[in-house]
Amino acid sequence: MKVTVSLSTAMTPVALKPYIQRFALAYVIASTAVGFMVTFLHIGSSASALAMLLASYVVTYLFVKKEKRAPTVAERWRLILGSLTSLWLITLAGLWIMFTFEPASGPLHQHLATLPLKGMVVVFVLVSVISVFLLNLSYGWFARSMSRYFYPEK
Secondary structure, eight states: OOOOOOOOGGGSOOOOHHHHHHHHHHHHHHHHHHHHHHHHHOOOGGGHHHHHHHHHHHHHHHHHHHHSSOOOHHHHHHHHHHHHHHHHHHHHHHHHHHHHHSOTTSHHHHHHHHSOHHHHHHHHHHHHHHHHHHHHIIIIIIHHHHHHHHOTTO
């Protein structure tokens, strides 16, 4: 009796750095597009969640097409943390650019001067929790659905 052992693609470790880099690039592009929509179509500023979802859907699509499966739980959490980190770094870079080129008496400086630090921390935590939920939805449920759609035999 001959026994063969094969490793499935689900057990192969995947380098996630390229996917996180693609998330960052897709987020910058989607944020720019959403920024134009907010400015010219006068839609709400909560549309930034749309940019994050678009970027995570792009990464989910690329992951599922290349790996032919959805991310494992460990990969999903690494993708979520990497995406959230890049999301905040890009946001901080954008704020730094805005503060650099806006005069100190500008409306952004005046508005932030009126906000209490505790309020900013609460907003940061709330936005982070919502972002983790949406990223988990994308890298979890959406990835599994996409994997079943593209590869029904697995």
